[in-house]
Amino acid sequence: xxxxxxxxxxxxxxxxxxxxxxxxxxxxxxxxxxxxxxxxxxxxxxxxxxxxxxxxxxxxxxxxxxxxxxxxxxxxxxxxxxxxxxxxxxxxxxxxxxxxxxxxxxxxxxxxxx
Amino acid sequence: xxxxxxxxxxxxxxxxxxxxxxxxxxxxxxxxxxxxxxxxxxxxxxxxxxxxxxxxxxxxxxxxxxxxxxxxxxxxxxxxxxxxxxxxxxxxxxxxxxxxxxxxxxxxxx
Numbered sequence: 240x241x242x243x244x245x246x247x248x249x250x251x252x253x254x255x256x257x258x259x260x261x262x263x264x265x266x267x268x269x270x271x272x273x274x275x276x277x278x279x280x281x282x283x284x285x286x287x288x289x290x291x292x293x294x295x296x297x298x299x300x301x302x303x304x305x306x307x308x309x310x311x312x313x314x315x316x317x318x319x320x321x322x323x324x325x326x327x328x329x330x331x332x333x334x335x336x337x338x339x340x341x342x343x344x345x346x347x348x349x350x351x352x353x
Numbered sequence: 354x355x356x357x358x359x360x361x362x363x364x365x366x367x368x369x370x371x372x373x374x375x376x377x378x379x380x381x382x383x384x385x386x387x388x389x390x391x392x393x394x395x396x397x398x399x400x401x402x403x404x405x406x407x408x409x410x411x412x413x414x415x416x417x418x419x420x421x422x423x424x425x426x427x428x429x430x431x432x433x434x435x436x437x438x439x440x441x442x443x444x445x446x447x448x449x450x451x452x453x454x455x456x457x458x459x460x461x462x463x
Contacts, residue, residue, distance in 0.1 A: 243396075270449055281440055281453035282397065295450065329396050339385030339404065339444040342451065344396035 242266075243345035245330050251351045254320060260348045262313040262330030268343075270336040271313045273305060274329040276347070282329055288313060289336030320352045355380040355445050359454035366461050369430045374457045376441035377423040385444040386424050387451065388417050390437045397440055431461045
């Protein structure tokens, strides 16, 4: 099974709201990722977690706050977002950090900031 | 700086009309090249991993090949359900970071 699940599928939030995106995998993968994807563009890496520790932050604004409670779960906490943050947010996982393993993506959360 | 370029940007084929998509790369050290398929509004679906020049992988109507400078995704006798955006990405060993190309939007018509 190579499934990564994400909830919710769609999210509409105002600029003053606080919300969270959730991601789960049960493949025993020890690397997990958050990507942002705008229309007709490739995914852009935001964060990488290796063995539940944040290893890469691609200079993402602090209004995005990642969390990895355990090896199967990844959250992305959102606060005071801007309309330009509207995008498809993708979670991915791979077997081990620092290995050239394929990443498996979830279906994404379509975020709209009003 | 690592660069990945995909061509063409868009491709329209008739059902059964075989073709190839190109992914050329300029990287400091390739550890792996990945092909993904992405349907609109969905997450990328993993297709293939290629690690070294000369390697080939096949799955149904798709075949991926790799040289020292580029990779091809060959589509044989495509069907309308093969319509999607095809992304290639490279891993150059920088802490599991993938560098993606901009994708090829493939449309297969009856």
